[in-house]
Amino acid sequence: MTTTPSALEGIRVIDMSRVFAAPMGAQILGDLGADVIKIERPGVGDDGRGYGFSWIKGKDGIETRHSSFFTVSNRNKRSITLNHSKPEGQEIIRRLAETADVLIENYKVGDLKRFGLDYESLKAINPRLIYCSVTGFGQTGPMAARPGYDGLFQATGGMMAVTGIPEGQPGAGPLKTGPSLVDFVTGHNTALAILGALMHRNRTGQGQYIDIALLDSSVAMVSHIMQDYLISGAAPPRLGNGGNGGGPADLMQCRDGIVYLTAGTDEHWRRLTVLMEQPELFTDPRFDSNLKRGKANRAELMGIINHWAGQRTVAEIMAALDEVGIPAARYNELPDVWEEPQVRHRKLRTTTPHPFAETGSVDLIASPLAQMSASPAAIRRPPPMLGEHTREILVELGYDEARMAQFEELEVI
Incomplete structure (x- = not known):
């Protein structure tokens, strides 16, 4: 943990999500x-305490209820348990709202209004409050009342339409990404x-009201591929591991492992043909444009490249x-990621003290905002135990x- 000066020092956020x-x-x-x-x-706590495949082991038999899902998204927070369905719980939240700058919630549309905890009610208490609602489909529209999770929006928003093995190949079809990317990007939005x-x-x-929807993020995430469709009116095909820009860009199967290649410019392609000792490929009419190399004749070209790569090791x-000077990256399994010299240099794995963990600490993924020169993002607290700070916060109030x-x-707390 650190005491580095911070950009949002003095800002209080109520997290009801x-x-x-x-x-x-x-x-x-x-x-x-x-x-x-x-x-x-x-x-009960956050539903996310029960999600994921692994949990942090507590010391002396303590059940931390720190699942991987919870641990990755709840550091730098204090936890208070409150039953907002009871008048006394609502009173405490209103008192908190008087002191807060931001409130974030992701209940069903209109749910908190029943308890007088909606934006208009809390705005009357604190006009400077920024109130952010995060839902699957947004606050209005024919689907607003529906619940939604990450995979649904990868299917609905177009992400799966452009992810997966190309048609005509074994296993062809749409594919969900491994991580919950719509959730992740929506959090950043x-x-x-x-x-x-x-x-x-x-x-x-x-202050103001903010309506954030996973649906909106899922459509925006398709980004330049969706823009391609808006320009051309034609849906781009799934490219599997192929790049979406210049080519060749794909996995190369080496003798002892895998390398991802992106020779996306004409100059990169020229250098690659020289390196492969096949300079005639540079002017070959099958491969003399990015469109041909990256899409039309990609499979044929990658066959040639893989024949060359298959005779050499990843290191070679x-x-x-x-x-x-041709961009490329070694393919890593998850354990290998943390052995990458640049990952180690950037300190992307950080160990944080955790008083309730069996080992006394927990390894976390560093914030990508940690390199700000004057006010970097930093880990000041491990994820909280359920209700760990209830009395502390109530005393402050x-x-x-x-x-x-x-x-x-x-049973209010």
Whole structure:
């Protein structure tokens, strides 16, 4: 953990979200120094505590309930347990809202209005509040009431249409990405929108309401491929591991492993033909344009390249490509990622003290915003235990021990 000056020092965020997308957005604000107060259901907590394949082991038999899903999106937060269906829980949230700059929630459309915790109700208490709702389909429209998860939006928004093995090849068909990329990007869009709203408030003094939808992020993520469709009216084919820009760009099967090649410019292609000792390929009419190399005749060209690469080791191929300035990368399994010299240099794996973990610490993925020169993102707190900071936060709000005992008796906290 660190005490480095932070960009969002003094900003308080109420995080009423669960699972991944919205918690990720709140975590980014926490990484940048905001005081993020995570509100969780008593005894149950964030649903994400039960997701994933692995959990952090607690010391002395403690059950941390820190799943991989929860751990990756909830550092730099304090956890308070509150039952917002009870009047006393609503009172506490309103008191928190008086002190807050931002509130993030991802309940079903209209759900929090039943408890007087919607934007209009809290705006009356704190006009400077920035209130961000994160849902699957947005706040309005024919599908607004539907729940939604990452895979649904990879299917709906076009991501799966352009991901997977090309038609005509074994195993052809659409494919979901391994990580929950729509959730991940939506979390970043959430943080970006909130930062913009904070800038607006600095100029005007006004808070605002933000409507973030996974659907919107999923369509935007298809990016230049979707733009290609908007320009041409023709849906680009799935390219498998092929690049979406210049070519050749694809996996090369070497003698002892795999390298990803991107010889995306004419000059890179010329250098590759020389390196392969087949300079005549540079002017070969089958491969004399990016379109032919990257799409029309890609399979034929990659067959030639793989024949050349298959006689050499990964180390030999990487050294040869580096020497002539052709972009390439070694394919890594997950354990190999952390052995990459540049990954180690950038300190992308960071060990953070964790008082409840069996080992006394937890390894986390560093923020990609950690290289800001004056106010870098930093890990100041490990992910919280359920309700770890309940009493601490209630004391800050002015509640005494007697009142907190009443809350416990009423099952408010």
